[in-house]
Amino acid sequence: MMSSINQVVQRIADIERRFTPTFTATQTGSDFATALSAANPQQANNIQGTSPVSSAQGGDIAKMIQVAAAKYGVDPKLVMAVGEAESGLSQEAVSSVGAVGVMQLMPETANSLGVGNINDPRENIDGGVRYLKQMLTTFDGDVSKAVAAYNAGPQAVKNYNGVPPYSETRNYVARVLSLAK
Numbered sequence: 001m002m003s004s005i006n007q008v009v010q011r012i013a014d015i016e017r018r019f020t021p022t023f024t025a026t027q028t029g030s031d032f033a034t035a036l037s038a039a040n041p042q043q044a045n046n047i048q049g050t051s052p053v054s055s056a057q058g059g060d061i062a063k064m065i066q067v068a069a070a071k072y073g074v075d076p077k078l079v080m081a082v083g084e085a086e087s088g089l090s091q092e093a094v095s096s097v098g099a100v101g102v103m104q105l106m107p108e109t110a111n112s113l114g115v116g117n118i119n120d121p122r123e124n125i126d127g128g129v130r131y132l133k134q135m136l137t138t139f140d141g142d143v144s145k146a147v148a149a150y151n152a153g154p155q156a157v158k159n160y161n162g163v164p165p166y167s168e169t170r171n172y173v174a175r176v177l178s179l180a181k
Helices: 002-019 029-039 041-046 052-072 076-087 107-112 121-138 143-152 154-160 167-179
Strands: none
Touching: 052 076, 052 121, 076 121, 076 143, 076 167, 107 121, 121 143, 143 154, 143 167
8 A cells, every 4th residue: 555655656756857847056046936936835935034046955955855755665754854964955065984965875885876976966865765765674664773774884783783882873863863753
């Protein structure tokens, strides 16, 4: 039953993506605001007072997260929380160890997931959500273990039969779970 629902949601997201106008960095914020207002007046009102450029980028990231979450059957709030904890939802983020983008994919992990361009936000998010789904599957849907594995690696979670006793990972899991509520 859930897989049928996920397939329907994925199909709707695919259709929406075909008919949703895309915006380039060269377009002005007012173009975005006008299109958003025409498409969804309620959402346009929700972003009043924010910068048009950041609203366009944030909206695009949120939309990409929604699409990828539907595609892989992962709770979009969980994906959004992981993206927020990893990068503050910034595609420009690069960690000191070389993790890249919204989902902070390591180049080796991205490569193993078939991500062709780790710097493309759509591919980065798709790869990150695919990896999160793998972790959820590996740990039988246990969100805490899956999120810990996203941060510390699946072997660490297996070695400790749960969230590893690393303060960074424990804080990360607590933050993601709090953001996902």
